[in-house]
Amino acid sequence: MKNKLLLLLSLITVSGFSQNAPINFETSGNGATWNWITFENGANAPLQIVANPSATGINTSSTVAKLTTLITGATFAGVESVHQLSVPSGPSAFGTYSITASNCTVKIMVYKSVISDVGIKFVNPTNGSTGEIKKSNSVINQWEELIFDFSSKIGETNDQIVIFPDFQTRTTDNICYFDNITFGPEIEKPNLPLDFESGTITYSFSNFGNAVTTKIPNPQSNGINTSSNVAKLIKNAGTTWAGSFIELANAVDFSVVNSIKMKVYSPYAGKTFKLKLENLTNAAFNIEVDAVNTTANAWEELTFVFPNVVNANNYKRVVVFCNFGAVGTGETYYFDDIKLNTNLSASTFDLESVKLYPNPCADLLTIQVATPISDCVLYNSLGQVVNRFDVNTNEYTFNLSHLDAGIYYLNFMVNDELFTKKVIKK
Template sequence: MKKIHFIISLFVLILFLGCASEESGNIDLGGVSAPANVSALTTITQDNSGKVTFLPKGEGVTQYKINYGDGSPESDYFSPGGTTTHTYKEGVYKSKIIAMGINGKTTETTQDVMVSFLAPTNLQATLAHVLGDNFSATVTAKANFETYFQVFFGETANETPVNFMEGETIKHTYANVGTYKVKVIALSGGAAKTTYEESITISNPVLLPVDFESPTLNYAFTNFGGANTVVANNPSVGENNPSAKVAKLTKNTGSEVWAGSFIELGVPIDFSTLKKIKIKTWSPKAGIVVKMKLENLTNPDINTEVDVTNTVANGWEDLTFDFSAVDNAKNYQRLVVFFDFGTNGTGADYYFDDIQLTSGVETVKLPLTFESSTLVYKFTSFGGANSVLADNPDKTGINTSAKVGALTKGNGSEVWAGSFIELAAPLNFSSFKKLKLKVWSPQAGIVVKLKLENFADSSINKEVDATSTVANGWEELTFDFDGATTANQFQRVVVFFDFGVNGTGKTYYFDDIKQSN
């Protein structure tokens, strides 16, 4: 390569000689000096890109090239007045400016190039809680002159930071409640950096509705008068309460007539819309007074209470406490429960579960029998199907109900035509993992599909198929939803008949949708 550039220089020299031949017959090529006073103006772009521009200068130079000093290939030769650009990492480098004269002689000059990055500016980090997930937080960040970010979530002493870029959202799930210092660092690509710190409090408050199923919530009961309440196994798992966990209140022998327990909620109860509280109860005897009392968290003298008498022994029943007259501004946050109020304790155990606000109006829930005279069974149909509440076409065998659901799959309807009904509350899968459905079909051997969907996000779903075996008669099909969890918040029940086949106008009937094992 040096020979080529030397030849170019000779070509320039020949042209020069041609122009000067009339004035002198001899030119001493060897007498031409090598370039002198060689240097370069280096300009560093102030955007943390590491980009450096070289503008060489010197005397008696026909072309230049640069050795950047960082181990990368040298530049190509370029003419005087030209520039070359190179991108460095932060550091100090010994570059070489190589200047060639008209006779091929070269002069090299070593020149230090110092590349330092600015600290990022205008760092903006956003730390946020995750809706519906009390233990998780997210971080996003942006800044000027940054190359990337690091975040320390403050959970462990020797934490490894998470690297991320602008535009990314980083999610972290904490193991425990507490206050943590989160540190976000904007890095320049070199030593300079900018740091932002913010504390986040992770809490897991007990909020209505309370179902005692969470493995992370602290259901902290305060007991008085000789009562004692703990979270315990459901003593009677069944259709009326499929929960795995419930609260157990033991009214110890000789305890006060007013013995009870309370739990404190994370926020005051909001009575602005719903005015009643419903609770599932289990008692070894019927006819006892169950009292619910609400208190202000800081001043227990601000309180209100309602009594209800139970009607079921050794079984679950729903009791509703009417707080319609309550003043919502009193900020009731402590919920107190008494069983067999007015009677001294005998050592009996009482259970309660699913504390929730309610309108007091009957709601659509499992088991779904279609027999209520007050409920509105609202079906939503799609794909050419149509479902309505209808009279039972065959009151024999396993189903003598008066009312059932009737799905007509219209002529030419889609193979996936079906209907769904929405429940008032999500299904609890802590104990019962299967659903049962009574069906009546004019033909046997068809696929009956049952699908469960999240009310807010239908992409969260699970479906199970069963094949009918009876024509023109009732049979009960079982759908195994193993793997479904209460956290899926399945609240929409979708039914398909003769799935995979276009409709022919046939009508199919269904009834008694319930959870089971």
């Protein structure tokens, strides 16, 4: 009972300290005199407060924080402020940070010699954390401001900030500078269609696997895409599943259609583009679908069909993978106009007129339709492609003898519109 009382009193003491921000590492500001702890960085050299190495551009402040991340350090090497409980006598630590709609957007300026992820997380007095959010810098040897969205953590209270300035496996020791950590109101998030044209919306991408995605002016304004802005994804050497995600203001609405279109520009043809949708708070609610491009160095529109999508799962995170399954080489992809395939809702084609028999089937499945069909693709219940069929006829028999028993979804095109039929394999 005594220990519980002491813990309660400690938490009450913590609540008496407000958040100390912005963290600007100036003599008269916050951060410069705090007791920062370096972790998992080889010999764990301390965080240094040094003169700004390049007082130009967006950051002309006098002093900044410097951490050299070492080859011998872990991928997640970094620094953390001490808990406010450790310094209860004054504003010499981070203080308490109660995340609200007015302070959930965290910005940090970084100056690095390499492209890699920067991670930020917050920790509460009992060492529970928000989990880190990672963003990659897109330029080297100049100041850049990264934006971190903690709106999904509104309501949580923390008293420690943790910074991972170089979240990667290193082949060299890397000098990282960071500065001007600020806290602001919730940013305006986009919705579908994602066309990257708004001047007020912040298109904030989070990257993983050493991919880097940014909004840029359209460098290939031709063909089917003459829009002003697009997303650029650089797939650096790293993992086969490198990609980026962006969060939406509202969940994707699959109440009418079950497919999404996306325009892509790739240096290669025949590559797999994966589109994954996730719930923001429940990792179990996710669904992903692949599509393969057929054209190199030209805009092409791909269609992603989600055959067993559950609309109630509230998918508000859109994840894009380019050339999925292959390790990046530093190549560049562009994508744009991610939108629901609304052509389906205005169709005059009678889907009920399609004859699919026998269904359930053992080995052979026949489709009959009055209007010729094409581009037949069979998906399993996870949304993965299991077969593509070269069809351009009114009647066709599929051989499904190699498939396991279960539920599948047959997608096909009629007059440039996409339709789906459920298939049961015995």
